Amino acid sequence: MYVPEHFSETRLEALHALILRHPFAILCTCGKNGLDANHIPFELEASVGELGRLHGHLARQNPLVQELADGGEVLVVFRAEHAYISPQWYPSKHEFHKQVPTWNFQVVHAHGRARLRDDKNYLLRVVGRLTKTHEAAQSLPWKMSDSSREFIDALLAQIVGIEIEITRLIGKSKLSQNKEVRDIKGAAQVLQRQGHLELAEAMRQAAEEKAGS
Known part of the structure; x- marks a missing residue:
């Protein structure tokens, strides 16, 4: 991934925070059948x-299970909120007319080695933690115990766990840091009105950091 210095994010806590906020990722592989991409949620075990x-699971019928039978290098892409940025949102454009459209976003690329985990206890832990995390916001959270053990066991038999030891993290936060502070804030205000709350807040923080530097 091309990362200009002013868009580079290297703080581990920030990279982990993005993964935790946006756990649904793209798992990229290159095996004997060529390039492949699968879309799955991951759990981050940050302290290891x-x-x-990273922990997740794949359908047993997914050809990727055979591709990764002996492990291998993988890339997992986590992306936060993104949005189109119009030049009209920059105050400086209306003075100098030297701005063009762009797209702002935040992304983390996690490189690592994958290992398949085909034991029931591992699968129970992964599915249980994923369920607990993503059901937490529900007024009446669903639990695996809501279904019979036989039903859950039958479904667990249809999946295989995947564990990825992260060997490299690359972060890119393209938040108009190469613009004037007033332009970053101006674009953030429009994004806020459009409902891109997370991206707008990230841009406001970038403006404050630039103003204080």
């Missing part, structure tokens, strides 16, 4: 190793 570990 230097950079953390």
Whole structure:
């Protein structure tokens, strides 16, 4: 991924925070059948190793299970909110007419080695933690115990766990940091009105950091 210095995010806590906020990722692989991409949610175990570990699961019928039978290098892409940025939102454009459209976003690329986990206890832990995390906001959270053990066991038999030891994290936060502070804030205000709350807040923080530097 091309990352200009002013868009680079290297703080581990910030990279982990994005993964936790946006756990639904693209798992990219390149095996004997060529390039492949799968879309699955991951759980981050941040305290393990230097950079953390990812846990998820795949359908047993997914050809990727055979591709990763012996492990291998993978890339997992986590993306936060993104949005089109119009030049009209920059105050400086109306003075100098030297702005063009762009697209702002935040993304983390997690490189690592994958290992398939085909034991029931691992799958129970992964599915249980994913369920607990994403049901937490519900007024009446669903639990695996809401279904019979036989039903859950039958479904667990249809999936395989995947564990990824993160070996490299690359973060890119393109938040108009290469613009004037007033332009960053101006674009953030429009994004706020459009409902892009997370991206607008990230841009406001970038403006404050630039103003204080």
